[in-house]
Amino acid sequence: MTRHDLSVKSLRSSLASRRDARLKRRSLERQLASYTSDSDRLELDAIISRHSAEETSELRSIINRQAMDRLIRSA
Template sequence: MAQHAHTPEVVPASPLFSELREQLAERRAARKARRELERELAHYSSAADRLELDAILSRHSIEETAEIRHVLAVIDAKAA
């Protein structure tokens, strides 16, 4: 019995599929940026460094510094 090769149909990408791919790409980029921020902030480890960083952050609104403050809290929790 001869076997016939089955060629899959090429289906154009749906708008939903395209949107999901875009969302995944955005999440990957956000995670990468977050890891980079964590690495940079990890260098502020001494008390003097943290005081300097707190002084800088205090010049900006809570909304502007929320992510940085959250990352610092995570770093502190890991160190404890």
């Protein structure tokens, strides 16, 4: 295999990984968006608080953004 072939293969692999990561994040965003009531959000917060900030940083980021989106829409 030539260096060019390896570069193309590496690029394809990288793009596929990024695409998979985006799809997983969108799925997670949809799942988290289904927690709409105050009690749902409290339950979700209780579950998340059992884990480290490092483990939950992506979840908290999504939840905070969704909360801001809800506030903006309701204003």
